[in-house]
Amino acid sequence: MKIATPAWVLLLFSHIFITQSSLAQTLAARHISTNAEIAYKQIQARNHLSIPAQWQTNKPTAEQIAEFQKKISNLAPDVANMQREFTILFPTNGNAAFMREQAVHSWSLAISAGNPQAEQQLNKFVAETLAEKNIPETQRALVLFDASLVSYFKKVGMRHFTEGPRRLPLEFQKSWIEALHATFMEFPTCAPFYERCLAEAKRTKGDYRKQMLMEVLNVAKAPAFARAEAEQLLKNPPPDNGEESIYLRTNFIPAAPRPKPGPAVNKE
Helix, strand or coil, X not given: CCCCCCHHHHHHCCCCCCCHHHHHXXXXXXXXXXXXXXXXXXXXXXXXXXXXXXXXXXXXXXXXXHHHHHHHHHHHHHHHHHHHHHHHHCCCCCCHHHHHHHXXXXXXXXXXXXXXXHHXXXXXXXXXXXXXXXXXXXXXXXXXXXXXXXHHHHHHCCHHHHCCHHHCHHHHHHHHHHHHHHHHHHCCCCHHHHHHHHHHHCCCCHHHHHHHHHHHXXXXXXXXXXXXXXXXXXXXXXXXXXXXXXXXXXHCCCCCCXXXXXXXXXXC
16 A cells, blocks of 8 residues: 655654754743643643534534534644643653643644644644654654544544544544554554554454554564564454454544444344
8 A cells, every 4th residue: 555655754854853942942922831730730621622412412413513613623723732832841741641642633633623724733743743852752653643643534524523433434444554554664663552553453353454464564673572463363363352442442532422232132
């Protein structure tokens, strides 16, 4: 599969190597406190990006979707910038890694909502993060992986909120494989990222699982344990136990509810 060069690569190789110190100097108008605990609470108070509760049981109208789209398009970038500022002001704080991933996700939601500047802002953040070698490799790899899912958000748009990735498996799976490829190319020896990938592979099945495992095996510098486990999973796939994707369960804002179980004879 031919993988397009991500935009963050162009930024990175255009010598946009910005240190944490110089980044801090760019925050002329901060949106958060210089106290980490207060700043975290400020961000959480502002972070209202979930779909309306009533959408879980009632299909939204076109007017409601349009109103929510406008809200996310405007709010999500603001939240992302607050999360980014947190990582700059408090780079070693225990919540910094979480905030890095959340900033990527907030910008991704803005992209789904059609914000025209969100993708450029996301790419800049990714380039900054990858260039900062003081950030642990695993954290940088996860930021890159999450950001590389942008093709999914761009393609499905507001369907991410009204349907969700569980109901858009083909779009999501294609983007996931592209994200794996991009991350393995940049971090070919990052053992914790391979562990996460293999754990996810055990929860998938069929061609999708095979594609994930082949991405591992196609990396020349892949750790020996990862290569061995990928080969074993290809030869002896585990049974489908109905366990849900860790990523979908923990990284995505709940969208429309999953189909309810039918009568007892038709249990899921």
